[in-house]
Amino acid sequence: MAQDSEALYNLIYIAEGSICLAIDGEELTLNPGSFALWDSARPMTFITGAGLRQITLAVPQRELLLALPRAGEFVGRRFAATSGLSRLFVDHLISLDARFGELPRGNAGHVLHASVELLASTLSAQAEPCAGRSGKIVLQGVMAYIGRHLDDPELDTRRVASDCGITERHLHRLFERADTTAAAWIRRQRLDRCRRDLRAAETAHLSITQIAYRWGFGDSSSFSKIFKREFASSPKDYRAAGGFSSQARRASSGWAT
Template sequence: MNQDGLRHKTLHWDKAIWDACGAFTTHLRPEHSLFIGELSQRDLGGVGLAEVRTNAGQIAKPRQNVDNADDRYCFLIVQRKGFCQLHLDGHAIELAPGELAIMDQAGECSVEPQGLIEHVSISISRDRVRALSPHGSLSGKLQTRSPSGRLLRSLVNQILQDQEDCFTGDDGMGMQDAIIALLQPTLIERPNCQGLEDILEISGLRRQIERMVGEHLHSPELSPEWMANQLGISIRHLYRSFENSGDSVCRFIQRARLQRCASDLGNPCLRHENITEIAYRWGFSDSAHFSKIFKKQYQRSPRDYRVESAMCS
């Protein structure tokens, strides 16, 4: 399916996103041949809950005037399946399954799925979150390994299990009170001890690493150790360039390889190539391991992904 056809398929999705979350715009990747966009929402006693399943390239919203009618909320994001990157007011963070983040609807924000993802968004009062931190950021990743973080994750899981029940206004208010009470101790503070020179150095190194990964994805020897040796830095310094985003070098390499494989599997010009050839081309040396992690990322086997892409082209 061409991009015009895919764009037509996103019209219903765009409206659902606007109704649930505000003025977000969906962007597709150039290599997209199969678009998945599913959204359902419920009102839980005055608290909005939206379940999202998509492989969109990016879902983005520019910074808005906080007086706008659709900027009354912060979203508690619960990553359920797949990986995504959130951009929150210029800061990038990675979310893996089971991780949580808070997103300010009034700020500049975007979601970039790394393949097919499922996540849940719970709308809570922006004014009440602001009262917790009058001068601090209302966006960021949440620490789910602390006692408060574990309580928050348990609470969210219970809400998801009980969402089919009838929620009264008192239920919704109590649920929101509990979530807000647990937010402040779980918000991961952005490091402020680094000077500007350190921040610029790490940012520049990260871009250099990302370019190196893109240029050597086909090589089985691509690894943190190999890159550190090529760059003349320590392994610790290499890992440090990914720490502030909550990502890791190995996860970044694996996702990049899977994305290239998915692109080739969906390319009608490469249908003559078998799946193992494609996996080997992008640095995978074990076809069984490749199939396992591909299915985990895209919720379908490489073969099924190729068949579905062909049906939609």
Template sequence: MTMSTSVQTPSALEECSVDSLRAWRQVVGNRFVPLQLTGPEPFAGTLRTTVIDGTHISDICASAHRVERRAADIVADDPEHLKLTLQLSGRGVVRQDGHEAVLHEGDVAVYDTCRPYVLDYPDSMRSLVMVFPHRMLGLSAELVPSMTATRLAGDSGIGRVISPFMTHLAENLTQISGAPGVRIVRSALDLVTAMLSDELLRHHSSGESWRQLLSAVQRYIEANLDDPELSASRIAAVHYVSLRHLQYLFSHENQTVSGYIRQQRLERCRMDLLDSSLVDRSILHVAHRWGFSDASHFSRIFRATYGSSPSEYRRGGEAGQRSAAGAERADRRSA
């Protein structure tokens, strides 16, 4: 068995070459999470890897082999990370969550280290593998299982734009370092998020997962209407989705995120203005209660929505309630 390792600057790129499966297990088998590796001999493998902004990026070239992440090897304190694989050459098969993706050159798949998975490489292969915390992918945790081990084609749609970028990333690992490297990696993950979002829009837009996420987001908005700092960007961050992905979600309902927030706040204010038990509360208090920090802005959009100012609406509501109460008393007397 021979093993050679070198570290280069400026990117702190680590390189390691082995000439046996046993040595490959030592290099790869516990590098990030415990993995089971099997395959025929003779075996040869080369690993080039670097870490940028918490993302492990590896260029892997190896003989035929199989990688398994087994349930028995998963423990509660394992890091909650996702893996992305880009097939650079050869063929790969990714299996997780009951899905199977057959990858050819340029294809991408994502899988979760917290659940069992299998990677099969029937022949010599080369892949770019990125390992990163889930929060760095702009996609809700609720949607990830629907997208694991799904082939994201590199030869069609936006994959024709994204796959070449990722391939160049693999070819230029030595050039990725410092602040520019961080930007490049984040750009790569943004592109992958766009790729996954496109796949969801084309194949899962009517699926239960979309309705579940939309419902979860709407519940979060309604529970936080009193916070004047509530914003689309914060909602996206809380739900681990990109801002673009969040807007896509609401577009299915012919709404925008900010429009939905404003609509819900105005409706809560309207109901408070009609509530006779809250008549001692000022218009400003009602506005502030539901997240409107600017009284004049609140008055303008309330009038635009309901056709009268908040004070006029409250007086009208009170008059209507008095009329209704008077009619009820008259009915009792006539009875």
């Protein structure tokens, strides 16, 4: 699809096995069902895992940039072909890989052009907050993502990085600039939500354990220890100091009159 001297965007899809790409010093691991875009004009190294089977689509940069002027923003990001346009594109890519040689010469160019348009639409549909922006804006997007998922006990730095389309290394660098770590930020946001709920009238009917679970803590014992270490008060004492005794909580739940 391209002349040898042309600058290319190479899309790599992993059907089996795995591969680790290093683009501009950032590592990106691709597993089955995921794909990424890389720029032939930028340094890239890779380490392949056992049993690797991949499909690569080489697209002239000028062609993709005509269809998607901000195509460069998507270089070095991992995408999962699980549903929607990304799944449709990968199904098309697999079919293209298997059947392209059967096409009449006159139809090949039209099919490749349609493939570029579908790729552009697929990338445009990726709406993670981390795409191709300054470090400050990327960090804001990551923090917003964390805030929306604090109730998920499975939320960790690997999940945040994957869903935001960046590497864990990049994630840690972003939070270093904010003088904290990603894990510490997640923990502090959860604690702040719990602290708020312990003194909020609308959550007075919830037990301390329920509040801890509500914000992603796995058990009340570890939550109490972390809370006391952070705020120099146990959750029970902190709630009582706010005026919500057990009698008041029963009343708010309709247990007492």
